[in-house]
Amino acid sequence: MNTPAATSAAAVAATPASSECWHCRAPLPRHDVVHARIAGQLRPMCCHGCRAAAEWIEALGLGDYYQLRTAPAPGPAPAGAPQLDPQLARHVIRELDRERHEAMLLVEGVRCTACVWLIERALGSAPGVVKVQVNAASRRARIVWRHADITLPQILSLLTRTGYRGLPLHAKALDDARRREFRDALKRLLVAGFGAMQAMMYAAVLYFGADALLDTSTQELFRWLGFVAAMPVVFYSARPFFSGAARALAARQLSMDVPVALAIALIYAASLIEALRGGGHVYFESVSMFVFFLLAGRYVEMRARHRSGELTDALARLTPMCADRLRADGSIERIGIHELRAGDLALVAEGGIVPADGVLLSEQCRVDEALLSGESTPIQRRGGERLTGGSLLIEGPARLRIDRVGADTTLAGIAALVERAQAERPQLARAGDRAAALFVARVLTLTVLTAAAWTLVDPARAFEAALAVLVVSCPCAFALAVPAAITRAIAVLARHGVLVVKPDAIQALAETSQVVFDKTGTLTEPELTVSDLQTFGGTTPDTALAMAAALAQGSRHPVARAMVRAFASTPTCTPTLDAATHVTATAGLGISGELAGRRLRLGRPDFAQTPGTTPIDDDQVLLADTKGPIAAFRLSECLRADARAAVDALRAQGLTIALASGDAAAKVAQVATRLDIDQWRARQLPAEKLAWLTELRAKGARVMAVGDGINDAPVLAGADVAVAMMSSAELAQASSDIVLSGNRLEALATARATAIQTMTILRQNHRWALGYNLTAVPLAALGFVPPWLAALGMSLSSLCVILNALRIGRQAKAMRRPARQLSGAPTPMPMPSQRASLVP
Amino acid sequence: MNVLLVMIPLSLLLLLGAAAAFFWAVDHDQFDDMDSPGLVPLEDRPTSSGEQEEQRAP
Numbered sequence: 074m075n076t077p078a079a080t081s082a083a084a085v086a087a088t089p090a091s092s093e094c095w096h097c098r099a100p101l102p103r104h105d106v107v108h109a110r111i112a113g114q115l116r117p118m119c120c121h122g123c124r125a126a127a128e129w130i131e132a133l134g135l136g137d138y139y140q141l142r143t144a145p146a147p148g149p150a151p152a153g154a155p156q157l158d159p160q161l162a163r164h165v166i167r168e169l170d171r172e173r174h175e176a177m178l179l180v181e182g183v184r185c186t187a188c189v190w191l192i193e194r195a196l197g198s199a200p201g202v203v204k205v206q207v208n209a210a211s212r213r214a215r216i217v218w219r220h221a222d223i224t225l226p227q228i229l230s231l232l233t234r235t236g237y238r239g240l241p242l243h244a245k246a247l248d249d250a251r252r253r254e255f256r257d258a259l260k261r262l263l264v265a266g267f268g269a270m271q272a273m274m275y276a277a278v279l280y281f282g283a284d285a286l287l288d289t290s291t292q293e294l295f296r297w298l299g300f301v302a303a304m305p306v307v308f309y310s311a312r313p314f315f316s317g318a319a320r321a322l323a324a325r326q327l328s329m330d331v332p333v334a335l336a337i338a339l340i341y342a343a344s345l346i347e348a349l350r351g352g353g354h355v356y357f358e359s360v361s362m363f364v365f366f367l368l369a370g371r372y373v374e375m376r377a378r379h380r381s382g383e384l385t386d387a388l389a390r391l392t393p394m395c396a397d398r399l400r401a402d403g404s405i406e407r408i409g410i411h412e413l414r415a416g417d418l419a420l421v422a423e424g425g426i427v428p429a430d431g432v433l434l435s436e437q438c439r440v441d442e443a444l445l446s447g448e449s450t451p452i453q454r455r456g457g458e459r460l461t462g463g464s465l466l467i468e469g470p471a472r473l474r475i476d477r478v479g480a481d482t483t484l485a486g487i488a489a490l491v492e493r494a495q496a497e498r499p500q501l502a503r504a505g506d507r508a509a510a511l512f513v514a515r516v517l518t519l520t521v522l523t524a525a526a527w528t529l530v531d532p533a534r535a536f537e538a539a540l541a542v543l544v545v546s547c548p549c550a551f552a553l554a555v556p557a558a559i560t561r562a563i564a565v566l567a568r569h570g571v572l573v574v575k576p577d578a579i580q581a582l583a584e585t586s587q588v589v590f591d592k593t594g595t596l597t598e599p600e601l602t603v604s605d606l607q608t609f610g611g612t613t614p615d616t617a618l619a620m621a622a623a624l625a626q627g628s629r630h631p632v633a634r635a636m637v638r639a640f641a642s643t644p645t646c647t648p649t650l651d652a653a654t655h656v657t658a659t660a661g662l663g664i665s666g667e668l669a670g671r672r673l674r675l676g677r678p679d680f681a682q683t684p685g686t687t688p689i690d691d692d693q694v695l696l697a698d699t700k701g702p703i704a705a706f707r708l709s710e711c712l713r714a715d716a717r718a719a720v721d722a723l724r725a726q727g728l729t730i731a732l733a734s735g736d737a738a739a740k741v742a743q744v745a746t747r748l749d750i751d752q753w754r755a756r757q758l759p760a761e762k763l764a765w766l767t768e769l770r771a772k773g774a775r776v777m778a779v780g781d782g783i784n785d786a787p788v789l790a791g792a793d794v795a796v797a798m799m800s801s802a803e804l805a806q807a808s809s810d811i812v813l814s815g816n817r818l819e820a821l822a823t824a825r826a827t828a829i830q831t832m833t834i835l836r837q838n839h840r841w842a843l844g845y846n847l848t849a850v851p852l853a854a855l856g857f858v859p860p861w862l863a864a865l866g867m868s869l870s871s872l873c874v875i876l877n878a879l880r881i882g883r884q885a886k887a888m889r890r891p892a893r894q895l896s897g898a899p900t901p902m903p904m905p906s907q908r909a910s911l912v913p
Numbered sequence: 914m915n916v917l918l919v920m921i922p923l924s925l926l927l928l929l930g931a932a933a934a935f936f937w938a939v940d941h942d943q944f945d946d947m948d949s950p951g952l953v954p955l956e957d958r959p960t961s962s963g964e965q966e967e968q969r970a971p
Contacts, residue, residue: 206942206945208945252945255944255945256939256940256944259939259944260935260936260939263932263935264932267928267931267932271924271925271928291917294917298921301925
C-alpha cells in the first residue's frame with residue numbers, strides 16, 4: 074500500500090482517535106459501526122451516510138482527499154434530495170449560451186483547500202459539467218454545465234453526496250462585486266509596480282550620470298521616458314485615490330484620499346511643467362513609488378476583508394429558497410420563498426427550515442433556534458405559539474400560518490439592527506485623516522508662501538524651491554504611517570488565527586478596557602455533555618450509560634447525542650451491547666424502548682418515572698424501567714479547552730471580564746464561577762445586552778464583545794471591538810471586526826498585545842514623519858535642498874516608516890505566552906469536578 | 914549611446930507584453946484561487962477528470 078495511507082492509519086491507531094469515524098471524525102457509536110474499504114483497508118464509519126460519502130470519494134479515485142485535508146469532513150447533509158422548481162430556476166440560473174448554463178452556489182461545510190479540491194474533482198468528473206470553480210475563502214462555487222446532459226438539482230445532489238450542502242444564490246451573485254474588486258486591485262497594483270520600476274530606472278540614469286555622461290538632449294529623453302512610465306501609474310493605478318477624494322469632497326469630508334490625490338496630482342503636474350521647461354528636476358519615479366506602496370497596503374487590507382463573511386451570505390444561508398404552501402383543497406405546492414404571502418398556510422417537514430415568521434397550527438413541535446438565539450437547546454413550541462423564520466425544525470412536521478414575510482420578519486429585523494449599529498459606529502480613523510489633511514493644507518500654504526517669497530528674492534529659483542517643499546514634505550510618511558503598520562499587524566494577526574475584518578479594530582483593540590463574553594458557543598462548546606450521573610439500585614454508571622446510549626442511538630436530539638458521545642468516551646465500557654428494539658420517541662418528553670427484555674424509558678422525570686417513587690429534580694434526565702429509576706443524568710455545557718487560559722491572559726493584561734448570556738441564571742453562574750468572572754448577567758435579550766453595553770461604554774469603558782450567535786449580532790455591532798468565532802452564525806461574523814479562525818480564544822490575548830505594539834509603532838511612525846517634515850521643509854523652503862536630495866529624503870522617510878512597521882511581528886513573538894500545543898482539534902475539557910463524578 | 918534608442922523601446926515593448934500577459938491571466942481566473950492548485954501535485958495518480966475538465970473549459 075502507499076506510504077501516506079499507512080502513516081495516517083498508524084496515526085489513527087496511536088491516538089485515542091481510533092474511536093473516530095474515518096470520514097467525519099465524529100465519535101463512533103458502540104455498535105452498528107459500519108466499515109468501508111478505503112485504499113484496501115477497512116475503515117470504521119459512524120453512519121451509512123459517511124460510508125456512502127467515503128466509498129463514493131474512493132470510487133471516484135479521490136482517496137487522496139483524506140491525506141490532503143486539514144480539517145475533518147462535514148457529516149452527511151440532512152436527507153432529502155435538493156429540489157428546484159422551474160420558478161426558482163429562473164432566479165438562480167443564467168444562460169451563458171444556447172448550450173451552457175451557469176449558477177453560483179454558496180457551499181456550506183467548506184473548511185480547507187482539500188475540500189475545494191474534492192468538490193472540483195467530484196463535480197468536474199460528472200458528465201455534462203463544464204467548469205467548476207470553488208473559492209474556499211468566500212465558500213462560493215461557480216458551476217457551468219450543459220443543460221442537455223445534467224440539471225442543477227442533479228448537480229446539487231452530487232454535492233450533497235460528497236457531504237457538502239450547496240445553496241443556489243441569486244444569479245446576480247455571478248457578477249460578484251468582490252471578485253471584480255479583487256481583480257481590479259491586482260491589476261492596478263501590478264501596473265503601479267511595473268511603472269514604478271521603470272520610472273526608477275530612468276530616474277537612476279539622471280541621478281548618477283546626469284552631468285558627466287549625458288548631453289542635454291539625452292537628459293531630456295530620460296525625463297520624458299519617466300513621464301511615459303509614470304503615466305499609467307497616475308492615470309490608471311491611482312484612479313481609486315482620485316475617485317475616493319472626489320467622493321469625500323462631494324460629501325464635504327476630508328478623507329485620507331484627499332491629501333494623497335492632491336499630492337499625486339501636484340507632483341505629477343509640477344514634474345510635467347519642469348519637463349516642458351526643459352530644466353530642473355522631475356519626480357515621476359517618486360510619485361510612482363508612492364502610488365505603489367499605498368496600493369500594496371490597500372491590497373492586503375482588501376484580502377483580509379474579503380476573507381470574512383458578508384451580510385448577504387448570512388441571509389442566503391438562513392432563509393430557505395422555497396416553501397411548501399398548503400392549498401385550500403389540502404394539496405401541497407412548492408413555491409419560491411418570495412412568493413410566500415402573509416396569511417398563507419405553510420408546511421415544514423422535520424429537518425426543514427421555517428420559511429418565515431408565523432403561528433404554529435399543529436399541536437406541538439420542537440425547533441432549533443440556535444442560528445437566531447445562539448443557545449443550543451431546541452425549544453418546544455405548542456399550537457398557537459410563534460415560530461421564527463430561519464429556525465430549524467427538529468421534531469415535526471409543523472403546519473403554520475405565515476403572518477410576516479420578507480423585510481417584516483424577525484430575521485430581517487435583526488439584520489436591519491446590525492446595519493444600523495454598524496452605521497453608528499464611531500469612525501476612529503477619521504481623526505488621523507483629519508490630521509493628515511490639516512498637514513497637507515499647511516504644506517500647500519507653505520509651498521505658496523515659499524514660491525511668493527522666492528519670487529521677490531530670486532524669481533529663477535522660485536519654482537524649484539516650491540517644488541522641493543512639495544516633494545520633500547510629501548505626505549508619504551503620514552499617508553504610509555497608518556497603512557504600513559496596520560497592514561503588517563493584519564498579516565501578523567492572521568498567522569495567529571485572528572482575522573481582522575475592519576482595520577479600525579486594531580486601534581480599538583489596543584484601547585480595550587473591558588471584555589464582554591457570550592456564553593454558549595463562545596466560552597463553552599456548542600454541544601452539551603453529560604456532567605453528572607447518579608445511579609439507583611446497584612447499577613454501575615457505565616451500564617446505565619450504555620443503556621441510555623442504546624436508547625438514544627437513533628435520535629438527533631442534543632440530549633440524546635450527548636448520551637451517545639458520553640458513552641463513546643467512557644474508557645471502561647464493554648462493546649457487547651444489544652441494540653434497543655421498539656424504540657419510540659415522544660416529542661418533548663423522551664424515548665422509550667426495549668433492551669434485553671427490559672422496558673426502558675429515558676427522558677424528563679415525569680415521563681420516565683412511574684408514579685409514586687422518589688421525586689427527581691426537574692432539570693435532570695432520568696432513565697427508568699417499569700420497576701423504578703435506574704439513573705439520573707445532569708447535562709451541562711463544557712468549557713472550551715482554552716477558555717480559562719484566555720480569560721486569565723486577558724485579565725493579566727488588566728482587562729475587566731464580564732459575561733452576558735441568554736441562558737438560565739444557574740448555568741451562567743456555574744460558568745462564571747469556574748472562570749472567576751464577577752460581572753455576569755443571565756437571561757439577557759439582545760436588546761438588554763446592548764443596553765448593558767451602552768451603559769458600560771457610558772461609564773468610559775472601551776468594550777470588546779465576543780460572541781457567536783445571531784442574537785449577539787446587534788451587541789457585536791454596538792461594541793468598540795466585536796469578535797466573532799469562526800464557527801459562529803454568518804450574521805454574527807458579518808457584524809464583527811475580528812473573526813477568530815480555529816475558534817481559539819487564547820489568540821485574543823496575543824491579538825491585544827500585537828495591537829498595542831502596533832499602536833506604539835504607529836505613534837513612532839507619526840513622530841518620525843513629523844520630525845522629518847519639521848526639519849526638511851524649512852530647509853527646502855530656504856532653498857538648501859536640491860531636488861534630488863528632496864526626492865531621496867522623501868523615499869528614505871517612507872522606507873523608514875515601512876521598516877519600522879515590519880518590526881511588529883517580531884516583538885509580539887517574544888511577548889507571546891509559552892508555546893502550547895496548537896496542532897489538532899482542541900478537545901473539549903469537561904469541568905474537573907463533574908468529570909470525577911462521571912467516572913467514580 | 915545610440916544603442917539606447919533600440920534598447921529603451923525594446924524594454925517598453927517587453928513591459929507592455931508582460932502587462933498584457935498579466936491582465937490576460939487575471940481575467941482568466943488564474944489568480945482567483947491561490948490555495949488549492951498547490952495541492953494538485955501532491956496527488957499520487959493523475960486523474961483523468963482533471964484533464965477532461967481542462968479540455969472542456971472554454
